[in-house]
Amino acid sequence: MTTEAPEAVTPLFEVFVRSKQGLDHKHVGSLHASDAQHALTLARDVYTRRQEGVSIWVVPSNAITASDPALKSDNFDPMASKVYRHPTFYDIPDEIGHM
């Protein structure tokens, strides 16, 4: 049994995969690796075994700054009243046709 010193914690990386040329990289999950290069190799083995991607980004998880979920309504609710930002807010006469 392993009862010696506790294992050192290997850094955590977030993995982003571009599924097809021309599309955005999308977050697919995370993994542990000793460094970024190692993380890339592991990400290829874990997240693209069925041709799920053509490009991979890895980012140390602790490099990500996230918005506070407690401020969700402060941050995002005000946009609900700004309907004029959407094209559907405006009436276009039928005579004009597509705009």
Add this chain to the structure above:
Amino acid sequence: MYTQAFDIVVAGETSPVADDGDVQTAFLARIARDEKIEPQDAMPEAYRKTLIRQISQHAHSEVVGMLPEGGWITRAPSLKRKEILLAKVQDEGGHGLYLYSAAETLGVTRESLVEALHAGKAKYSSIFNYPTETWADIGTIGWLVDGAAIMNQVPLCRCSYGPYARAMIRICKEESFHQRQGFDIVRSLCEGTPAQKAMAQESINRWWWPTLMMFGPHDSDSTHTGEATDWGIKRISNDALRQKFVDVTVPQAAFLGLTLPDSAIMWNAERGHYDFGKIDWDEFWRVVKGDGPCNAARVSDRVAAFDEGRWVREAAAAHAAKSALSKASLKVAA
């Protein structure tokens, strides 16, 4: 597979105390609205603890689940079967990773979870404590064990905890290949020589009951299912899933010309389901509590693999430290 965790609380793990009412009420309202809970969201301590237990047991099951099959990779009867089995076992390792990552979002380290497994303090699915004695067992595991796992895992794709649900979606996408390759092995044996068919039948005889046990105790004996249901973690009960599994498997076995080792299996037109016999729950609890045919071997194999891999982890860490250092000195020199 591996939702036995709802029913199997590890000794020494106490149920956490109730949280303050505010968190609880707001949380239950979100669950009722079918909202997903994300890592930074407020959640009751009991929900967090239940998820850690459930997700980590699930992760351990994926990882320990590589052992019964891994031993057959070199003995698979053809290059094609070797490649397929290798790919399947590799998938299971990946499933373990997805799930450990999901558990880590709840504020535990993977290292601590793995340590608990190695110390014999954490559980994993009872099914992996049975031996794989013949090549037919590899077919049976894919067909029945992965089949039962899929039945269990599909509803988890809708579970309330975002990271767990997303991991399950990824896993379910990969599982269906596992079941089909297993069915394909069993089918080849059934269409082969009488000896091959007999090997398939003998394998089904051994795995059928342990597979039914994978769904966990009867709903009437399942003490934690209530909470797990209220919290949107468990969507379908143990007995309902088990019945569904029996209903789809009986015709498949008939197609293969195999007999399921239960004389009570019979179509019940009134219920619209197959009836089946009584499960030996003593055996189930014996295996869960550590007394199955392979419990000790599974844990010691995991510990050995971990210990033998230590030098690799240490070398990778040393390499990372060294290249970080040389990058830093290049910057100074520039």
